[in-house]
Amino acid sequence: MNAVVEPFISVNGLRKLYRKRDAEFLAISDASFEVAPGELVSLVGPSGCGKTTLLKVLAGLQGYDAGQARIGSTTHPFDPSRDIGMVFQQALLLKWRRVLQNVLLPAEILGLPLRESRERARDLLAMVGLSGFEDKYPYELSGGMQQRAAIARALVHDPKLILMDEPFGALDALTREKMNLELLKIWKQSGKTILFVTHGISEAVFLGTRVIVFTAGPARMADNIPIELPEPRTLDIKTTELFGEYSRRIYHLLGME
Amino acid sequence: MSDATKSRAAWQIPPEAVRRYTLAIAAHAALILIWYLVVTYGRIPTFVLPSPVATIASLGGSNYHWIGNTLVTASEIFGGYFLSVVIGVAIAILFSWSRTAEETAMPLLVTLNMIPKVALGPLFIVWLSYGIMPNTIMAFAISFFPILLNTTRGFREVEPELLELVRSLHSSKWQTFVKIQLPSALPYIFSGMKVGAILAVAGAIVGEFLGSARGLGYLMLQVQVTLDTPAMFMAVILITLVGVVLYGAVLGLERLVIVRDARVN
Numbered sequence: 001m002n003a004v005v006e007p008f009i010s011v012n013g014l015r016k017l018y019r020k021r022d023a024e025f026l027a028i029s030d031a032s033f034e035v036a037p038g039e040l041v042s043l044v045g046p047s048g049c050g051k052t053t054l055l056k057v058l059a060g061l062q063g064y065d066a067g068q069a070r071i072g073s074t075t076h077p078f079d080p081s082r083d084i085g086m087v088f089q090q091a092l093l094l095k096w097r098r099v100l101q102n103v104l105l106p107a108e109i110l111g112l113p114l115r116e117s118r119e120r121a122r123d124l125l126a127m128v129g130l131s132g133f134e135d136k137y138p139y140e141l142s143g144g145m146q147q148r149a150a151i152a153r154a155l156v157h158d159p160k161l162i163l164m165d166e167p168f169g170a171l172d173a174l175t176r177e178k179m180n181l182e183l184l185k186i187w188k189q190s191g192k193t194i195l196f197v198t199h200g201i202s203e204a205v206f207l208g209t210r211v212i213v214f215t216a217g218p219a220r221m222a223d224n225i226p227i228e229l230p231e232p233r234t235l236d237i238k239t240t241e242l243f244g245e246y247s248r249r250i251y252h253l254l255g256m257e
Numbered sequence: 258m259s260d261a262t263k264s265r266a267a268w269q270i271p272p273e274a275v276r277r278y279t280l281a282i283a284a285h286a287a288l289i290l291i292w293y294l295v296v297t298y299g300r301i302p303t304f305v306l307p308s309p310v311a312t313i314a315s316l317g318g319s320n321y322h323w324i325g326n327t328l329v330t331a332s333e334i335f336g337g338y339f340l341s342v343v344i345g346v347a348i349a350i351l352f353s354w355s356r357t358a359e360e361t362a363m364p365l366l367v368t369l370n371m372i373p374k375v376a377l378g379p380l381f382i383v384w385l386s387y388g389i390m391p392n393t394i395m396a397f398a399i400s401f402f403p404i405l406l407n408t409t410r411g412f413r414e415v416e417p418e419l420l421e422l423v424r425s426l427h428s429s430k431w432q433t434f435v436k437i438q439l440p441s442a443l444p445y446i447f448s449g450m451k452v453g454a455i456l457a458v459a460g461a462i463v464g465e466f467l468g469s470a471r472g473l474g475y476l477m478l479q480v481q482v483t484l485d486t487p488a489m490f491m492a493v494i495l496i497t498l499v500g501v502v503l504y505g506a507v508l509g510l511e512r513l514v515i516v517r518d519a520r521v522n
Binding site: 056057060061080081084086088090092094095096105106108109110137139156157 | 403416418419421422423424425426427428432436440444515516
């Protein structure tokens with residue numbers, strides 16, 4: 001079914017080395033995959049398997065040593081300076097700015113028209129459930145609310161690609177499940193392409209249209225699994241046999257039966 | 258929760274603050290009262306410990322030139338401190354831009370900081386002659402380093418992921434500096450400025466002790482000869498007041514500029 005759609009991201013034989021003094025350390029060896037526009041792809045694997053490095057390469061923050069990483073297609077052109085939104089494990093809101101001003105940061109940097117951006121920021125805050133918190137400071141928000149604001153910030157300049165690096169890793173289990181549902185809703189509403197890095201196998205399967213599995217020591221891409229679970233996804237599907245099968249397969253790949 | 262009610266609330270003094278200010282003022286008043294009682298009923302001679310009344314009465318002495326001497330000392334303190342803040346923050350900014358500059362200059366500055374600044378006093382006088390200048394430089398020399406050190410640290414403590422976030426948006430060096438680095442470092446800058454403010458006062462007075470023809474430190478040495486302890490006390494109080502004004506100004510500025518949660522200590 002993806003054959004007719006030109007991929008939005010195509011990574012081919014990507015290899016990345018870190019050099020520390022005399023030692024070389026392989027962060028990514030030979031990663032190849034494609035992502036169609038509008039997909040939500042989970043990248044799962046243990047610490048140090050190169051998932052974060054891969055995001056940084058795609059964000060243009062780091063170079064690579066061999067292979068190709070291309071973003072954008074004729075139908076979905078990509079501007080590397082304004083088409084990336086990033087969300088990290090820490091919300092990283094600026095403590096000295098109110099929530100609305102925090103969400104506006106990318107728009108300010110890109111020099112987008114302020115009035116429209118402010119309008120858009122308010123809409124996005126409403127979408128992530130933070131109406132009425134525009135004038136609060138980050139310290140007045142809970143961890144989950146801060147992360148919602150960070151997601152709104154990643155969307156404010158209307159980027160085509162959202163890179164999320166364990167965005168819910170610091171939240172408690174219940175808040176995390178709630179945020180997973182929110183993210184699916186936001187993804188459906190915005191139609192963005194999302195790459196979602198996580199340690200959580202269940203989270204990866206629940207969110208992803210596909211799960212790309214990485215193994216560590218040495219960092220290697222182990223599998224690329226399309227997830228065919230019923231839509232819309234609700235927490236119920238976590239108890240289904242199919243969900244369990246996907247999870248078992250990934251546990252197996254990571255050598256953790 | 259409209260903006261209007263919020264901004265008004267910010268200018269009202271909350272009850273908790275009233276309580277704290279009352280206690281603070283009471284503590285100061287109690288110290289003066291105890292001082293008064295000890296001197297009055299302890300039969301302590303004035304040249305050892307003058308009473309608060311005698312101390313304040315010394316303000317009436319015409320040959321002390323209180324206002325002129327206070328202005329001289331204050332200008333040395335403020336001038337030296339101002340130099341410290343400007344030069345300390347400027348060098349720290351330079352360091353934040355160039356690692357090589359920091360790695361070259363910082364060890365040298367650390368070595369220079371090991372010099373007891375008081376020992377340089379006589380040299381300052383040789384170089385700059387008597388007057389406000391050598392004492393201003395002494396205030397600068399003593400207060401400069403903590404400001405530089407704290408500010409440098411502030412620029413270094415910026416969250417690396419925050420820098421990646423703005424770098425992924427291809428932000429210019431200037432945007433990164435103005436929107437991320439400088440505001441991140443501000444709490445550290447103020448922390449250094451608070452330490453520096455106290456040291457600048459000490460620096461100016463030490464300078465005056467070493468050699469000067471005007472200022473409150475100079476006045477203390479003059480009246481010491483005649484055991485005019487009330488005037489010495491008054492001079493100490495005025496020096497302290499100048500310090501309090503400086504420290505208060507820094508604190509007030511910090512409150513204006515930095516959100517509560519982001520302040521250091």
